[in-house]
Amino acid sequence: MDQKKVRIGIIGTGGIAHAHMKAYLNRTDVEIVALCDIVPGKAAAFAAKFSLENAVCYESYVEMLDKEALDAVSVCTYNAQHAAPSIYALNKGVHVLCEKPFSVTLDEAAEMMRAEKASGKILSIGFQPRFDRNMQKIKKIVESGELGQVYYIQTGGGRRRGIPCSDVKTSFIEKETAGVGALGDIGCYALDMVLNAVGYPVPLTVSGFITDYFGKDPETYRYTGNDADFLASKFSVDDFGGALIRLEGGIIVDFRIAWAMNINTPGDTIILGTKGGLRIPSTDCWNGTVGGEMTVYRHCAGSPVEYKIPLEKDGPKDGSLWDRKIGSFVDAVKNGGSSPIPSWQILRNQAIIDGVVRSAACGKEVEIVMPEI
């Protein structure tokens, strides 16, 4: 695929498809061939907005993938519609960049991976914080041995009021479209931040909980300018959740995540090892990234010592996180490379989210059985 442009289709032309599109437009080696959205006219409006005169618009991804010769698709549908289009595309021999979270359930994610395996094509999951230098630094610190053997991790984040919805957009707060709430939407980032750093061990058990006190309360939306009663009536997912997770190799993860809460932060991320500890400040409004200078805590000749890890800045040629997310995917498609964010890793992330939901439903710890792919 040397000279030829990579032929891209976008499935779901809502909010996040705009970020994909802008990054694709920064590449000279891709061509947006087709767009699809189930809402009549939405793909065409998107095409007009980005002056994509040659892109063919569809209301069905099946029709789009049957008719168009595509190299790759961005799956930008809401969570409950990640699996079906991704599987159909992979079965057609088309590479897939699917938005986060992987899916709603572990079973769906496993089905997506089976399609990936059978097709031999790439399935990458869209975690753009992975391309942040400071996030990469966390993994480097752990791998440097400075912390010794990691045995305990606290991770998560929160927003005082940050439920993503409006009068015209309820896809994040309705079970039918979102499947999971804060847990999947921003919880997957908190898990990825630390699990990636320690090599994504297999999760063994989860004791989890979820609540929905804020989402279902009209007061939460009273000053947003939206119809508070309407949004509260639509809310059917979690707005807060967490878990105690046991990982293979003896690491315990204490995790919590909130779209809304009455506190400034549910705590920084901390990684405790036998030789050192790492504190990663949370962001005020949790977005899955590093909120400030990290601190390493050690003991030296009997005295406690600590030092700061300066925040790294992007270089002038780095592009945005989105440029890197889309660019790494396009490069892998062009060069026959491997998936930038491998599905086997995010399957373990999804297994935890799935475990939290199951554990919350039965009120006790549940075992995680990783599916055969």
Ligand SMILES: NC(=O)c1ccc[n+]([C@@H]2O[C@H](COP(=O)([O-])OP(=O)(O)OC[C@H]3O[C@@H](n4cnc5c(N)ncnc54)[C@H](O)[C@@H]3O)[C@@H](O)[C@H]2O)c1
């Ligand atoms: N990586 C990030 O930073 C980031 C940020 C926001 C959202 N997201 C993820 O992106 C996904 C979409 O979020 P959004 O904000 O764009 O939601 P959205 O509701 O604005 O857009 C989703 C679009 O998909 C369309 N759609 C649904 N099912 C479809 C199908 N079967 N075929 C074609 N189109 C279909 C909907 O009509 C809608 O236009 C979510 O999974 C979300 O978690 C990621």
